[in-house]
Amino acid sequence: MSEIKSLSYFVVQTRSLESWRRYAEDVLGMMTADGPSGELYIKMDERPFRILIEEGSSDVYQASGWELASEADFSSMLERLDKKGVTYELGSTQLCESRGVQAVAQVVDPVGNRHELTWGHISDCLPFASPQGVPRFVTGNMGLGHTVLPAVDFDTCLEFYCDVLGFRHSDIFNFRPDPAAPPTRIHFMHCGNARHHSLAIAEYDVPSKCVHVMVEVENMTEVGRAHDRREAHNVPLSATLGQHLNDRMTSFYMKTPSGFDLEYGCGGLQVDWDQHSVFEFSRVSIWGHDFGVGQRGDS
């Protein structure tokens, strides 16, 4: 079965390209450049971009870009979409140029999350040189990180991601703020690489259409330096420093200019999937990760 290799990029719509340019360079420590159609490219490795910002009338997470290994895999993914009765739209030449790929197919999940399936990225392989001295982000064949998407119609979405797009479970979390009420489900999923999860879906909605995205640096020093930059630029903290139980990532969460959160961390688990069994974990973090900090506004 053809499989998605990795999360290769994500697309955001914003009312202010400039706010994202400043956030990317000053806080994230990434490079920026103008794209071919007036979009903003945010670069974090040797590829021309991993985050693509488009100017528009609202601030919202627009789409997740997923890479397939070859044209043959891309074609068999489209065949599977046809077979499952899922409609998609092949991208125009202009869209392919913007995304820097040979071909792109746009598909929407049952609750409106947009995805772009691609193959054959185009790269000048220019080195990454962080304006903040970040040595490197952990990307390569594991993709840029992970994305967590809202999925109110949870069972239908689960079927779409597992049976249609071919994601497989890493582990599951049933959030129980009220023990008497049914849990809120968050399922973590992997694709064709060792990263613990490239996608998670959460059984609730968020106005920004993304719960959070994660980028990974090499060590705690770089997480701490990013935390200092966040403070220096008055970017609101969404969760304090902590370590997740499932992917072992040590990270903090902060707001992006488009309203969703970004997790900046290190030490994420890389898994040998042949040795892995899916399990349910009953607490989000081993230590830290106080998500109340954003609500209290005491960051």
Ligand SMILES: [Fe+2]
């Ligand atoms: Fe995360």
